[in-house]
Amino acid sequence: MRRGQGVKIGIIIAVLLLSIWYLYPTLRLAIMSTAAKGKMDPRELAKLEKRAVKLGLDLKGGMHLVLEVDKTKLSAKEAPGAVDRALEIIRNRVDQFGVSEPLIQRAGKDRMIIELPGLQDPERAKELIGRTALLEFKLVENGKEAKGLFDRMDKALSGGEKEKKGEETKLKEMFKESPAGSLEAETSTSEEEHPLSYLMEFMDQSYGQVIVAEEDIPRVDSLLSRPEVKALVPPDMELEWSSAFDNYREERVKKLYLLKRKPELTGAHLTDAKVTIGRGLDPEIANRPVVNMRLDRRGARIFSRVTGANIGRLLAIILDGKVYSAPRIKSKIPDGRAIITGIGRMTEAKDLAIVLKAGALPAPVNTIEERTVGPSLGEDSIHQGTNAAIIGMILVVLFMVFYYKGAGLIADLALVLNIIFIMAALAGLRAALTLPGIAGIILTIGMAVDANVLIFERIREELRSGKTVRVAIDAGYSRAFRTILDANLTTFFTALILYLVGTGPIKGFGITLMLGIISSMFTAIVVTRVIFDSLTTGREVARLSI
Amino acid sequence: MEFLTGTNVNFIGKRKIAITGSLIVILIGIASLIIHGGPRYGIDFSGGTLLALHFSKPVPADQIRNALKDVQLEGESYDFSRAEIKRFGASTDVAVRVEEMGTGTKVGDAIKASLKAKFANYIPPKESDWVLKQEKVGPKIGRELKGKAVKAIFLALLIMLIYISIRFEFKFAVGALVALFHDVFITIGIFSLLNKEFSLAIIAALLTIVGYSLNDTIVVYDRIRENLRLMHRAGYGQAINSSINQTLSRTIITSLTTLLVIFTLYFLGGKVIRDFTFAMMIGVFVGTYSSIFIASPILVEWEARSAHRRR
Numbered sequence: 001m002r003r004g005q006g007v008k009i010g011i012i013i014a015v016l017l018l019s020i021w022y023l024y025p026t027l028r029l030a031i032m033s034t035a036a037k038g039k040m041d042p043r044e045l046a047k048l049e050k051r052a053v054k055l056g057l058d059l060k061g062g063m064h065l066v067l068e069v070d071k072t073k074l075s076a077k078e079a080p081g082a083v084d085r086a087l088e089i090i091r092n093r094v095d096q097f098g099v100s101e102p103l104i105q106r107a108g109k110d111r112m113i114i115e116l117p118g119l120q121d122p123e124r125a126k127e128l129i130g131r132t133a134l135l136e137f138k139l140v141e142n143g144k145e146a147k148g149l150f151d152r153m154d155k156a157l158s159g160g161e162k163e164k165k166g167e168e169t170k171l172k173e174m175f176k177e178s179p180a181g182s183l184e185a186e187t188s189t190s191e192e193e194h195p196l197s198y199l200m201e202f203m204d205q206s207y208g209q210v211i212v213a214e215e216d217i218p219r220v221d222s223l224l225s226r227p228e229v230k231a232l233v234p235p236d237m238e239l240e241w242s243s244a245f246d247n248y249r250e251e252r253v254k255k256l257y258l259l260k261r262k263p264e265l266t267g268a269h270l271t272d273a274k275v276t277i278g279r280g281l282d283p284e285i286a287n288r289p290v291v292n293m294r295l296d297r298r299g300a301r302i303f304s305r306v307t308g309a310n311i312g313r314l315l316a317i318i319l320d321g322k323v324y325s326a327p328r329i330k331s332k333i334p335d336g337r338a339i340i341t342g343i344g345r346m347t348e349a350k351d352l353a354i355v356l357k358a359g360a361l362p363a364p365v366n367t368i369e370e371r372t373v374g375p376s377l378g379e380d381s382i383h384q385g386t387n388a389a390i391i392g393m394i395l396v397v398l399f400m401v402f403y404y405k406g407a408g409l410i411a412d413l414a415l416v417l418n419i420i421f422i423m424a425a426l427a428g429l430r431a432a433l434t435l436p437g438i439a440g441i442i443l444t445i446g447m448a449v450d451a452n453v454l455i456f457e458r459i460r461e462e463l464r465s466g467k468t469v470r471v472a473i474d475a476g477y478s479r480a481f482r483t484i485l486d487a488n489l490t491t492f493f494t495a496l497i498l499y500l501v502g503t504g505p506i507k508g509f510g511i512t513l514m515l516g517i518i519s520s521m522f523t524a525i526v527v528t529r530v531i532f533d534s535l536t537t538g539r540e541v542a543r544l545s546i
Numbered sequence: 547m548e549f550l551t552g553t554n555v556n557f558i559g560k561r562k563i564a565i566t567g568s569l570i571v572i573l574i575g576i577a578s579l580i581i582h583g584g585p586r587y588g589i590d591f592s593g594g595t596l597l598a599l600h601f602s603k604p605v606p607a608d609q610i611r612n613a614l615k616d617v618q619l620e621g622e623s624y625d626f627s628r629a630e631i632k633r634f635g636a637s638t639d640v641a642v643r644v645e646e647m648g649t650g651t652k653v654g655d656a657i658k659a660s661l662k663a664k665f666a667n668y669i670p671p672k673e674s675d676w677v678l679k680q681e682k683v684g685p686k687i688g689r690e691l692k693g694k695a696v697k698a699i700f701l702a703l704l705i706m707l708i709y710i711s712i713r714f715e716f717k718f719a720v721g722a723l724v725a726l727f728h729d730v731f732i733t734i735g736i737f738s739l740l741n742k743e744f745s746l747a748i749i750a751a752l753l754t755i756v757g758y759s760l761n762d763t764i765v766v767y768d769r770i771r772e773n774l775r776l777m778h779r780a781g782y783g784q785a786i787n788s789s790i791n792q793t794l795s796r797t798i799i800t801s802l803t804t805l806l807v808i809f810t811l812y813f814l815g816g817k818v819i820r821d822f823t824f825a826m827m828i829g830v831f832v833g834t835y836s837s838i839f840i841a842s843p844i845l846v847e848w849e850a851r852s853a854h855r856r857r
Binding site for chain 2: 120218393436445449
């Protein structure tokens, strides 16, 4: 036996055993039927799945989100910790939502990457992750205050309109002979003089709450957003819409509330939130989902004081700037319990409870990138991808045997080992196999073959020049080695850059390509050499099947 | 079995034709880029929203366009009928792409809601089967990804220039670099001619082409380095020409096996990676060509000019 041959064989066997150990969970899972998986101890199964080769979102289906924390409204004191807090809160929410193996990490200064594999309802997840969930309790101003404000707004608006229409009105006045409509105009609200309150209706004059018909909402919104109107809202008050539509006299309406700007209490004092189905006679509550909240000791004390001091007033429960409900305070509430009503569906209530428990985000987040792959596309991709890879590999294997005969068979063995090593490395490194990753593996198949082609062509050349088999093999390997090294190293650099600079799937491509290059160098040079040497030492070989 | 061994084709002698041919193809590509107003960027780079939907029955594109005329988004109606609508693989699958607008993923969700209302009968019973893909890339991310892609390509080229200069000579590095630019330009040009989109995956494909083409070039260079020592009497051009001939068999076989795999991927690998494998296919062809007809003849030209100057 040649020197070092034993060591080489030892290394190859060790690497192979290690690979099998890493691949064992993947293989077991692949062989197991769904029924068998169901029977297995779930903890055991989770352990296996954790050690198996992971599939990327593009193959498995799932959602990839990049969120940016909007720090523009934060003070200099709040800003630094905001992203970490948001990350923590979103992690809590996702944990309670129940997705297996979520990835939630910080990226750069203001960003977070969230990956949720195998997701069934992406829209719900987005809603759950992205909402700020700032819960506030604010007192509703009284009706007189609201009436006064809307009157002032009307005046500002109609004044502005009149200036524009000035000429026209003057003309009209000049030609008008009898003021027939003047009486009527004074008693009812006309659109011209009351452009805003014309669109609103007080249900009860004593509360600062009006209703607006669905079709008028955009108009009201645009009037309210005019700077001269906005400026009229006192600094300690604000206007907010109700979250959902109500039915009022067979019309779909929303409520507009005039609130105290300063919240009496926020969700920070919340300790628990649970969903139940409401009971009682109130149609707002009966048989509809209700979120029951519990406040901490301090929260309960504040709540007790606020409710005690404001009996008879409305207390609005506001989530992310939308009023969910504004019940009348009937009595002092001392036990720190409150409910949120006005929620449409049960799932919505459940999600609400989750976000309330997890806490409010310190600042709004914007989704700046989303990539969702539906489960069926993922299934298609993995099916077609693996099929293509296997067929491609079989074609290469056949070609090598056809062209290089016995030596081709040795190269094919190296090729199979190469694939095993790459998969094992992916499992060991916990790297995900993505679609570009499969492409990367296929490229390495090509390159692994290339190394052997280089060696075999050299050996053939040496044989042609009349050298013996033994010498030709030695010369072939040593001469081809430098070429293979140079060629592989340059490709390795490309892969490294892809890994370092790339994102998501391209990173995956870079990893598999790097692993593939290392592994193919090993199999194409070391493994095949050992086989050649074992076949040609100890006896005189006259002809080589190459 | 053997083929293409012991060939003696005068590759170097035909370098003028080859270089002219390449220049023409590159110029056509550049012309196409100018006519199209630059590369056609996918949403990865231009930003926007992409929806790929699977219907249970084929839905004509103009019906979808009609449905997009009035999309409710936060209480207001938007007209998305100028969206790009095309088939996504099978005839029942449709991809809708709209330009970037506003923040968040509301545009995609609003379009889905609008289509869901109008094509309720066409939606598969299991709703998770309906949405194949939903992507949204904000304009800021798009610009960043573009910057990163350009950076990656130049970084890759720079490192190779340095590596080859160290392992070989500077002129080899220049030759290899010209060949790489040649490959990348031709691939970009063909993509522009066929009006195909540039996405992140295509950038990965371009970089792989760079790696592959370089691999090929280095194998030839390695032989040239060896032959220049053995055949210094035969002259520079002769040494290079026989190097190309000696490695020709290997060059072709490796390209064949790689293409074998890429072809299977292209035809059987599914729609998601089709453009990626298409770019690779062009790249392997062009890369093989350039290592024979571009990278090596440049060495001859370089040597001829510097010999002329020495005299």
